[in-house]
Amino acid sequence: MSGHIAEYDVIIAGAGPAGSVTAAAVAGAGYRVLVLEKNATCRSPCAGYISNTINMELPDDCVVQSKITGMRTYFPDLAFHDFELNGFVVDRPSFDMALAKKAEKSGARIKWDSPLMDINSCEVRFQGGNTHGKIIVGADGVFSKTASLLGLERQKIAVCAQYHLKGVKPMRNTAEIFFNVDYAPGGYVWIYPTGEESAKAGVGVTIGSKTPREYLDSFIRESHAFGGLDVKKTGYITGALPTGGLREKLVFNNVLLAGDSAGMADPVTGAGINNAVLAGEMAGKTIIEALESDDMAALSQYENRIKRLLGRPFARALEKRKRLDACVNNELLQEHLPELWVAFKQYWKN
Numbered sequence: 639m640s641g642h643i644a645e646y647d648v649i650i651a652g653a654g655p656a657g658s659v660t661a662a663a664v665a666g667a668g669y670r671v672l673v674l675e676k677n678a679t680c681r682s683p684c685a686g687y688i689s690n691t692i693n694m695e696l697p698d699d700c701v702v703q704s705k706i707t708g709m710r711t712y713f714p715d716l717a718f719h720d721f722e723l724n725g726f727v728v729d730r731p732s733f734d735m736a737l738a739k740k741a742e743k744s745g746a747r748i749k750w751d752s753p754l755m756d757i758n759s760c761e762v763r764f765q766g767g768n769t770h771g772k773i774i775v776g777a778d779g780v781f782s783k784t785a786s787l788l789g790l791e792r793q794k795i796a797v798c799a800q801y802h803l804k805g806v807k808p809m810r811n812t813a814e815i816f817f818n819v820d821y822a823p824g825g826y827v828w829i830y831p832t833g834e835e836s837a838k839a840g841v842g843v844t845i846g847s848k849t850p851r852e853y854l855d856s857f858i859r860e861s862h863a864f865g866g867l868d869v870k871k872t873g874y875i876t877g878a879l880p881t882g883g884l885r886e887k888l889v890f891n892n893v894l895l896a897g898d899s900a901g902m903a904d905p906v907t908g909a910g911i912n913n914a915v916l917a918g919e920m921a922g923k924t925i926i927e928a929l930e931s932d933d934m935a936a937l938s939q940y941e942n943r944i945k946r947l948l949g950r951p952f953a954r955a956l957e958k959r960k961r962l963d964a965c966v967n968n969e970l971l972q973e974h975l976p977e978l979w980v981a982f983k984q985y986w987k988n
């Protein structure tokens with residue numbers, strides 16, 4: 639197919655949640671959609687916690703590893719605070735693949751192993767060929783090629799590492815979150831149960847002199863969380879997520895940014911799956927309106943809709959992010975955590 643010119647209404651870079659949800663919506667309305675995915679399969683690094691705040695129906699083929707009903711947040715001195723929370727821990731590749739299959743069923747075409755390489759107005763070059771699309775969506779994650787082709791700055795990030803552990807006894811139905819600058823400077827450690835004797839344990843950090851894996855190893859070795867259990871590491875991933883909040887502009891003529899490429903992960907929690915799904919739905923709706931009216935100016939509505947949805951919560955989260963970053967020692971973190979973490983009432987007060 640090299641050099642073959644095809645015509646699409648929409649070309650989407652990235653088969654993550656933002657890309658596949660956009661693709662399903664637009665293809666479902668009868669338009670021609672191509673998704674270009676860099677990898678041979680879905681494999682975004684992630685802990686896979688999905689809160690049910692947006693009442694998303696999990697796709698049938700998605701592997702649910704545990705149901706979550708609460709979050710336990712640990713202060714640096716290991717005092718803790720319990721909070722009711724409802725959601726699921728999913729196997730992330732199966733979640734993404736189920737959304738990609740849904741997009742295909744709706745009529746979208748996905749080209750795997752086909753990274754986007756260049757955009758020139760409506761012409762798109764990818765590894766393996768060229769094609770044309772009226773509208774282009776950059777849903778290509780935190781290190782978005784689309785954003786860099788638009789000349790946008792790289793985003794502020796948290797770097798993360800996570801093991802899947804066997805031979806542990808995690809708290810049932812509970813997401814455990816640990817704050818301690820020795821193990822997670824500018825971030826936190828998470829333990830999400832995936833079974834009676836297994837859990838995902840990970841860390842995200844925004845500052846510090848060591849790699850996230852080194853921080854995670856020392857947490858597992860030294861912390862009380864595992865009580866000296868003989869833990870077996872059965873999986874390892876590493877990745878990054880944006881912490882700088884929404885990009886100022888999300889629409890550039892016929893190009894839209896959705897999900898992590900647009901900075902849609904929460905600057906404090908790092909959660910970005912739900913926002914990526916919401917962005918995909920809004921991008922889909924706006925693109926259909928623009929195609930139906932044959933008016934590309936209608937795409938600007940997407941930015942307004944996203945800002946209406948995420949503007950206020952993200953402004954709050956960014957202010958908290960700044961203050962979290964200023965907690966450079968455990969004394970400060972111990973004192974200020976209730977104002978700075980979502981599980982406390984104080985977070986929502988000011």
Ligand SMILES: Cc1cc2nc3c(=O)[nH]c(=O)nc-3n(C[C@H](O)[C@H](O)[C@H](O)COP(=O)(O)OP(=O)(O)OC[C@H]3O[C@@H](n4cnc5c(N)ncnc54)[C@H](O)[C@@H]3O)c2cc1C
Binds near residue numbers: 754
């Ligand atoms: C370790 C870790 C743990 C996390 N845990 C959670 C969690 O528990 N809950 C939560 O809500 N969020 C979590 N997140 C954040 C979450 O993973 C992201 O916010 C979410 O994946 C964003 O979805 P997206 O569709 O925008 O991008 P992605 O899921 O990153 O998808 C982007 C896709 O684009 C592809 N791509 C990249 N470059 C190109 C290119 N040039 N051409 C074509 N395709 C390309 C990628 O291969 C990928 O498939 C975590 C992140 C990390 C790193």
